[in-house]
Amino acid sequence: MSLFQDKYDVVVVGGGHAGSEAAAAAANMGMKTLLITMSLQNIAQMSCNPAMGGIAKGQIVREIDALGGYSGIVSDNSAIQFKMLNVSKGPAMWSPRCQSDRMRFAETWRLMLEGTPNLDFYQEMVSSVLIEDNKIVGVKTNLGIEIKAKTVVLTNGTFLNGLIHIGEKQFGGGRAGESASFGITEDLVKAGFESGRMKTGTPPRVDGRSLDYSKMEEQPGDKNPQKFSYLHSTKPLEKQRSCYMTYTSPEVHDLLREGFDRSPMFNGRIKSIGPRYCPSIEDKINRFADKERHQIFVEPEGWNTVEVYVNGFSTSLPEEVQFKALRSVAGFENVKFFRAGYAIEYDYFPPTQLKHTLETKLVDGLFFAGQINGTTGYEEAAAQGLMAGINAALKVQDKDPFILKRNEAYIGVLIDDLITKGTEEPYRMFTSRAEYRTLLRQDNADFRLTSKAFEIGLAKEERLKRMEYKKDASDNFVQFFRETSVKPAEANPILKENGSDLMKQPDKMFKVFSRPQLDFDAILKFKDVDEYIKENNLDKEIVDQAFIQVKYSGYIEKEKSNADKLTRLEDVKIPENFDYDKIKSMSFEAKEKLKKIRPVTISQASRISGVAPSDISILLIHMGR
CATH class of the missing domain: 1.10.150.570 (GidA associated domain, C-terminal subdomain)
Incomplete structure (x- = not known):
């Protein structure tokens, strides 16, 4: 008797961020789904830094949540610190980021997946994809077990023929302590796919008890932390853990240079391309030789563990060189290592071989998501996994595909960039990649996407109703500004305080508040505004949404007009x-x-x-x- 007698609607290979979102999406859309991973204990493992979000990445997490994905909920339930980045800039640049408890993050993901109907699990290596007449029919495991499937989503991360480098030492592995995956690349190349190699790296993990934090700069979280998920089921943090910042020095750089002749990056052992925007410490001191120091962020790995992530010190130098150099960093004089940093090379497949659904052009029913497409980052991977899972489910149901345009989501920008332009280095999302970033803000992802997700059966009614209430409340607040006048006697003291021209006659609040000199705090000083908020019991999320619509209405309308022109070409x-x-x-x-x-x-x-x-x-x- 076979372990798997029935044909699955969707089989997801790989249990990282992409695989977890893909499996959850397909199962929540009613598909009989199987998640196969080499280690059930490491589902959604944070292989690198213990954090979610950041510039542009935070917008992606908000979009995943708005669509009904799990990443935002998991992040909120496992956060130890929250920050809104770029608050000194316009709201199009605001980017949420949270520091996570690494162990709690993976545990929360595992439990959420186990609580998802229609989802089965199996722990083993997939060594082959089964293709007949250019159509996927299933996968085959290392034990020779064939699992039939209508669609397959490959989310193999850094595991395909993974090779780890530490100095002159190299060994197979998908990440530290886990074996590489073999067989899939060879099958896909035989089927006609083009493959390549990429490289990424990670810094040492150290014992926080051995650090002297008095020599570092404390980096606390926000005083009034927000959260990722739009749902009321998650709550903002009531207490937070601080991160810290220190710096390298010319002495540290000299010590690192002593190992360059044994660096796999410089001696030719590593031939693949690494991430441009997350370079190793040896790459930084080589490329930016004029800089005397580089920032090192000291990030706790959780609430209770003493393990610390040394952000900014990614390296594949020999372990003794890493140790010697790090001990010359302020606060690290007595550091103890948990493990050395390393680089890893792995197979990827140029994403120009995909459709916008993330289905491959060569093999019907086969989808790729995550680092197999040449991307870097948990958030980019999770977004692709979500979209691949959605489209695999829709394909099984013979329904129209779900594709987000560039003016609808950062996820749309991400996938369009990959499919249309391809990538020869690990792709990372930035706000500058989006032409319509004033429309694609982190605060309005639910307005943009939740109704779309509800229509395809992913977002639940609770989420839709929450979005509709927020939209109605913020629209009503904006209408209040359009209809309500303010007199010079009330406005002028506030205008003078903020360096804006004084009023000579009454005017509508909408026009007054659109002045660039008035920030959100200044608007809150107007009596009628304060009373409206209290009478209608508006929370900060709704207030901020209304203020943004008033302050940036001109920019928003201009981008909408430009987006409409783009849509005509899309048609x-x-x-x-x-x-x-x-x-x-x-x-x-x-x-x-x-x-x-x-x-x-x-x-x-x-x-x-x-x-x-x-x-x-x-x-x-x-x-x-």
């Missing part, structure tokens, strides 16, 4: 089997790129590197437009 579909070779006047490079990527719309085609505006004009003419 111009390119025939699936369009023959680009027939267009004689188009550049050779444009033809090659268009034939390889096979864009679905004119808008997508216009974003492909090497495709010029003139090529788009020629394409439109040949399409009869």
Whole structure:
């Protein structure tokens, strides 16, 4: 008798952030789902830093939550510190970030998944994907067990032929203490996929009891911490743990340089490309030789553990070099190691081989999500996993795919960048990658996405009602500003205090409050505003939402107009089997790129590197437009 007699709707391979979100999404949409992972004890493990969110990444976590994913809820329930980054800038740049309890984070994920209906688990290595007539039919495990499936989502992280480097030593592994995964890459290459190698790294973990925090700068959380999830079921932190900051020095840099001849990054042992925006400490002192110091963030791994993450000191240098150099950092003079830092190389598949649903173009029913697509970061992986799980479920039900546009979500920007432009280095999301970041704020992700998720059966009614209440309340508050006048006698003292021109006659609050000199605190000083908030029992989330709509209405309307123009191009579909070779006047490079990527719309085609505006004009003419 076989362990698995029935065919699954969705099989998810890999239990990291992408795999966990994919499995949860598919199961919550009613699909019979199986999550296969090499270690059930390490589901949703934080392989690198113990934190969620950050610049642009926090927006992604909010979007995952708005769609009905788990990452925001798990983050809130396992946080030890919360910060809103970039608060000195406009709200389009505000980015939530939380420090997490690493063990509690993984435990919370595991328990939430175990409480999800329709979801089964199995612990073993998947060594082969089963393909028949260019269609996925299942997977095969290391024990030779075949598991039949209608769709498969691969979320293998850094495990595909993973190779760990510490100095001149190297050994197979997907991360410290866990073996690599073999077989899948070879199967996919045989099926016609193009593969490559990427590299990432992680810093040493140390014993916090051996550190002298008096020599470091304390980095506390926000005085009034917020949270990620829009649901009322999670609560903001009532107490927090501080992080700390210290610095390297010329002495530290000299000690590190002593090991460069044994560094796998410099001696040619590592040939793959690492993340540009999270370089190793040896890369930083080599590329920025003029800088005498670099920041080191000292981050606790949880509420009760003494383990500490040394953020900013990612390295693959020999362990004795790491130790000697780190002991020269202020506060680390007596440091004790829990484990050394290391670099890891792994297989990935250029994401231009995917559709916007994250389904592969070559094999029907096969989806890729996470670092297998060349991305870096928990948040980027989780977002892809969620979208792959959703689209796998929709495919099984023979329903229209779920695709987010660039003006609808950072998730849409992320996936479009990967599919359209590809990536030759680990991709990381930034706010600068989004053309419409004033629309894609962290505060309004539920307005943008929750109703869409409800329509496809993922977001629950509780979430939809919460969003509708928030939207009605904030819209009513904005309307109050449009209808209510303020007199010079009340306004002028506040205007003078904030360096704004005085009023000579009454005017509507909406116009007065849109002045750039008035911040949110200044608006709260107006008596009618304060009374309205109290009478209607408005929480900070609703108040902030209304204030943003007033303060940035001009920018928001301009971006909406630009987004509408983009949408018109998105509506111009390119025939699936369009023959680009027939267009004689188009550049050779444009033809090659268009034939390889096979864009679905004119808008997508216009974003492909090497495709010029003139090529788009020629394409439109040949399409009869």
